[in-house]
Amino acid sequence: MRERKNTIAIVVAALLLSGLVTAGFVFARGAEEVDPDEVTITIWNFLDEEDQEDARGRGFRAVNDAFREKYPNVKLETEIYPWDRLSEQLLLAHRVGEGPDVVRLTLMDFKRHVDAGSVRSLNEFIEEDWPEDAKTDFVLPWEAEYAGFFDGHKYALPLETRMVLYWYRADAFREEGISVPEAWDDLAEATEVLTGDGKYGFAVAFDITSWSDPLYWFMSMYGAFDDARIIDEDYRAVFNNEAGVEIFGFLRELVEERNLPTSMFGWTGYDLTTSFAAGTVLSSSEGSHRVLGTRRDLAEGQELAVAPLPGPHGPAPIYAFSWSLAIPTVSENPEWAWKYLDHAMSPEIQALYTEISGEKPSRYSSLEEPYFQTDDEGLEIKQWFEFPDVHGTADATLPLETPLLGEAMTRAAHEIVLEGQPIEETLDRQAEWFNSEVGR
Amino acid sequence: MPKRTLEATLNSQKVLGICFLVAPIILALAILAYPIVYLIRLSFMHTVMFDTVSFAGLENYSRVLKSAVFLQNLKTTLIYAVGSIGVSTLIGGAAALALHEVSSNKLIRSIFLMPWVIAPVIAALLWRWLLNDPLGPIIHLIRNLGFDVGSIMLDPLLAFAGIIFAGAWRSFPFPMIFLYAKLQTIPSQLYESADVDGAKWRHKFRYISLPLIVDVLVVCLIMLTIRYVNEIDIILVMTGGGPGRTTETLSLSLYKTAFQNWEFGRSGVLSLVLFGINLVFAASYLLLQHRTGHR
Numbered sequence: 113m114r115e116r117k118n119t120i121a122i123v124v125a126a127l128l129l130s131g132l133v134t135a136g137f138v139f140a141r142g143a144e145e146v147d148p149d150e151v152t153i154t155i156w157n158f159l160d161e162e163d164q165e166d167a168r169g170r171g172f173r174a175v176n177d178a179f180r181e182k183y184p185n186v187k188l189e190t191e192i193y194p195w196d197r198l199s200e201q202l203l204l205a206h207r208v209g210e211g212p213d214v215v216r217l218t219l220m221d222f223k224r225h226v227d228a229g230s231v232r233s234l235n236e237f238i239e240e241d242w243p244e245d246a247k248t249d250f251v252l253p254w255e256a257e258y259a260g261f262f263d264g265h266k267y268a269l270p271l272e273t274r275m276v277l278y279w280y281r282a283d284a285f286r287e288e289g290i291s292v293p294e295a296w297d298d299l300a301e302a303t304e305v306l307t308g309d310g311k312y313g314f315a316v317a318f319d320i321t322s323w324s325d326p327l328y329w330f331m332s333m334y335g336a337f338d339d340a341r342i343i344d345e346d347y348r349a350v351f352n353n354e355a356g357v358e359i360f361g362f363l364r365e366l367v368e369e370r371n372l373p374t375s376m377f378g379w380t381g382y383d384l385t386t387s388f389a390a391g392t393v394l395s396s397s398e399g400s401h402r403v404l405g406t407r408r409d410l411a412e413g414q415e416l417a418v419a420p421l422p423g424p425h426g427p428a429p430i431y432a433f434s435w436s437l438a439i440p441t442v443s444e445n446p447e448w449a450w451k452y453l454d455h456a457m458s459p460e461i462q463a464l465y466t467e468i469s470g471e472k473p474s475r476y477s478s479l480e481e482p483y484f485q486t487d488d489e490g491l492e493i494k495q496w497f498e499f500p501d502v503h504g505t506a507d508a509t510l511p512l513e514t515p516l517l518g519e520a521m522t523r524a525a526h527e528i529v530l531e532g533q534p535i536e537e538t539l540d541r542q543a544e545w546f547n548s549e550v551g552r
Numbered sequence: 553m554p555k556r557t558l559e560a561t562l563n564s565q566k567v568l569g570i571c572f573l574v575a576p577i578i579l580a581l582a583i584l585a586y587p588i589v590y591l592i593r594l595s596f597m598h599t600v601m602f603d604t605v606s607f608a609g610l611e612n613y614s615r616v617l618k619s620a621v622f623l624q625n626l627k628t629t630l631i632y633a634v635g636s637i638g639v640s641t642l643i644g645g646a647a648a649l650a651l652h653e654v655s656s657n658k659l660i661r662s663i664f665l666m667p668w669v670i671a672p673v674i675a676a677l678l679w680r681w682l683l684n685d686p687l688g689p690i691i692h693l694i695r696n697l698g699f700d701v702g703s704i705m706l707d708p709l710l711a712f713a714g715i716i717f718a719g720a721w722r723s724f725p726f727p728m729i730f731l732y733a734k735l736q737t738i739p740s741q742l743y744e745s746a747d748v749d750g751a752k753w754r755h756k757f758r759y760i761s762l763p764l765i766v767d768v769l770v771v772c773l774i775m776l777t778i779r780y781v782n783e784i785d786i787i788l789v790m791t792g793g794g795p796g797r798t799t800e801t802l803s804l805s806l807y808k809t810a811f812q813n814w815e816f817g818r819s820g821v822l823s824l825v826l827f828g829i830n831l832v833f834a835a836s837y838l839l840l841q842h843r844t845g846h847r
Contacts, residue, residue: 200811207602224814228601310686321792375685377795378705383684392686515812519792526796530706545621549813 151448152187154212156202158195167405171469178464179455186448196324196515199224202440206230211442213449217268218435219258220514226262231438233265237450249475251497252434258508260436269457270434270474272401272465275496276328277430278422279388279403280395282415292419293395296362299422304370306394314366315376315384316397318525322380323518329397329421330521331431333359335506336423342521347511349546351521352539358424360528360535367529377526388416397421400496404470404489418496420503429504434474466493513550520546588827595820602816612817616825621797621805629801629829632716632787633780639720640776641769644727649757651728652735661732668725676789679718680705683790708798711791715799719786723779727772734768735761770841777833781826802826 161176163169176188191212193201199221205211206228217225225231238246247254251273255261260268280292288306293299299314306313317325330351334340340355366372376384385402387393389409398406400418407416420427437456439449455461462473463481472493473479479497483490511517524542527533561567595612597604616622647664667675685691685703694701704710738761746756782803787793793800793808802822810819 203601203814224601319792320794321788373685373703374706375703378685378703383687387687390687513813516808519808523794523796526706526794530795531708548615548619549809 149185150187151185151445152189153214153445153448153452155188155190155452156193156198156212156215157190158193158198158216160192161190167408168401168469168471171465171467171471174468175456175461175465178461179452182455183448183451186451188452202230203228206440206442209442211440213439213443213445214452215438215440216271216435217260217438219260219433219508220510220512222260222268222436222438223257223262224512225438226265226267230441231267232441232443232446233267234269234439234450234453235265237454238266241450241454249477251472251474251476252432256508258433258510260438268436268438269453270436271456272462272469272471273432273434273474274472275400275430275432275499276332276397276421277400277403277418277496277499278395278420279398279406279416279418281391282417283413284394292417293422294419294427295422296424299395300362300366300370302395303366303372307371307373310392312373312376312387312393313370314372314395315379315387315393317379317381317384318377318522319380319383320519320522320526323515323522325381325384325397326522326525327514327518328399328431330359331506331508332397332421332428333423335429335431335504336425341507341509343509343511343517346552347550348552349517349520349543352536352543356539357535360525360539362424363525364529364535374530377530400493401469401471420499427503429506430500431506431508432500433508463490466490472496511550513546516549517546591820591823594816595824597817597820599816601814604817608817612821616818616821621800622802624797625800625802625805626825628799629781629803631712632719632783632799632801633777633829633833635712635716636719636723636780636783637773637776639716640723641727641772643720643724644772645731645769647724647728648731648735649761651732656732664728665725667722668729670722672722672785673789675722676718676786679714679721679786680790683714705791706795708795711795711799715787715790718790719780719783722786723776727769727776730768730772731765734765738764766841770837773837774834777837778830781829781833802829 155176157172159172160166160169161173164173172190176190180186180188195218198215199217202211202215202217202225211230215231217231222231250259250270252259252270254266259270260266278293284306285292285302290302290305291298293302303313316329330342334342334351334355337355337358340353342349342351344350367374379387381398384393384396385398385406388396388398389406391411391414403416403418410416420430422428437453439446439453443449456465457475459473459475459478459481462475462478463483465471466473466478467483467487467490470489476497478484479494484494485491520542524538527538527542528535594604596608596610598606598608598611651661651664670678682688682690683704685705691701691704704714742760743756746760751759783801784803784807787799787801787804788807791799793804803826806819806822806826809815809822
């Protein structure tokens with residue numbers, strides 16, 4: 113009996129003691145002083161700064177860390193969404209009056225957000241903090257809708273510039289004695305020679321879910337024809353023109369006459385990049401932003417080089433665009449959000465971001481940074497900036513409903529190449545479908 | 553007859569019952585009736601983003617129902633739903649019988665349940681990779697066996713089979729667990745009597761098991777129908793509706809209309825059509841159950 117009483121007493125004492133210790137911790141934490149100047153900035157991005165396997169994730173982390181170091185009172189928090197869901201999430205967040213302080217958006221999102229009032233004009237910040245000549249420092253035209261400019265207001269600033277380029281395995285081309293293709297005929301021949309034994313001489317990701325990859329290739333190809341447009345000034349689909357017949361005819365030729373397997377019509381952009389890194393794809397249409405990351409994944413002896421995409425009669429004009437940073441209307445700290453944008457746009461941070469992520473800078477002045485003067489990769493990236501000057505730029509106009517447009521054109525490619533449907537009728541049907549869907 | 557006092561009326565079981573029902577009825581109206589009424593209203597409106605801007609009359613209905621794509625999507629939806637329900641019920645039923653007849657080992661039961669607990673998007677990504685050409689192991693295996701086949705997901709028929717099988721693989725544990733539970737409740741004496749009478753396995757299934765599990769089977773069919781008619785995840789991730797438009801269902805089209813094109817008026821019409829299809833299927837099952845006398 114006495115033993116039981118002792119046991120109970122020990123248990124009760126232990127419980128009391130642990131309660132006191134716990135309470136002590138709680139009070140001690142509660143007593144911590146909250147810095148009245150501490151601010152939290154939330155950034156929505158499709159990159160994960162914790163993902164150190166991803167070069168662009170590491171680059172994002174470096175930009176954020178530099179900001180944290182510069183402003184220790186600011187707590188940066190990042191939230192990740194799939195790239196094609198960011199815009200939708202922001203619209204929904206705006207609807208309920210909550211959301212981030214900074215968001216990453218791309219060209220087809222801007223007008224929708226400007227119309228919805230979900231992003232704020234940056235004019236007041238720019239006028240106060242930046243000199244007038246800063247506007248001409250950006251690679252993309254300052255006053256273009258696809259660069260976030262509407263009715264005299266700038267709503268987004270390009271974080272990077274990306275170009276759609278021809279990727280090729282320089283070692284494989286050398287081995288076969290093939291020079292870098294500049295026109296479709298060269299590309300067709302190179303494709304035929306390089307295809308076989310599980311290797312693909314050329315590929316574009318043509319899966320329906322991957323509408324952006326084929327669309328970007330089409331932008332460059334249509335740009336190679338005089339006055340051939342995908343979308344007219346009223347944002348109606350007009351890709352069912354003579355240029356379209358030739359472009360889709362070339363795609364069909366690659367499969368039917370040059371033995372290119374149809375597998376690429378089921379590939380996403382991820383599949384394509386993975387296949388390139390795995391050594392099964394020997395040339396492709398891809399963005400400049402992935403070059404350095406993929407190059408680091410290649411096996412020893414494999415060389416990834418880039419050039420302008422081969423067009424019908426010579427190198428096609430360059431299709432360039434960007435992912436930009438914007439400040440949502442619902443931001444509770446727009447001034448601090450602007451400081452983040454200002455930081456991310458500074459030439460030295462752009463150079464730092466390029467060095468780690470491989471994404472090209474959005475400002476010419478960053479090319480003066482040491483990385484672009486001395487580093488081999490930096491010097492190569494600097495050379496890419498000459499492509500648009502030499503080969504021209506492709507029209508970058510896209511409608512609000514870009515995913516539907518990409519889907520219509522990708523579906524046309526499926527029907528023409530996989531199902532053997534007539535080119536003109538298919539293009540007419542898909543253009544009509546797009547215009548009917550969007551009510552134009 | 554003595555006149556009832558107010559107190560007595562308030563204390564009556566009937567009034568008390570009504571009082572208890574008020575809160576759930578209001579809740580049900582708020583979370584069920586309001587969205588449906590709002591949806592119907594939306595289908596008659598022109599919308600810009602989330603806002604209704606003007607009365608559209610029957611314009612949205614006309615645009616949706618007259619479109620050739622709608623009929624194609626409707627046909628695809630019905631084929632996908634019927635195919636997936638059939639395959640998942642067959643696999644689920646067979647697995648339930650196997651568990652009931654052969655082994656009810658908890659480990660085996662847990663393994664069978666695994667596809668059900670995997671998130672649909674993950675299941676779709678898994679199957680997309682398995683069927684990928686040339687990186688996926690299935691196509692690799694087939695070609696290594698000497699068969700010269702093209703990409704599974706680029707052949708309209710095979711792509712359809714692929715999404716049906718992936719959907720059924722993900723869902724078969726649902727009918728399995730329901731049917732297995734019901735099979736467990738059938739008294740063993742019925743089977744023993746049948747054994748005495750010399751009944752074979754198929755006779756016992758046809759005349760004992762099947763009639764006694766029909767009510768649960770109907771519930772499963774209704775639930776699976778709702779699931780497959782409204783299915784987006786598997787199709788969106790595996791094919792996106794392709795190749796061409798061969799696997800694009802109404803629910804995928806609804807998703808694209810609402811969240812890629814932001815046309816909530818027309819997506820309202822599509823939602824009501826899907827609602828109608830679900831109702832027709834559910835009513836048919838119940839009618840069938842009623843006619844066959846299994847209530």
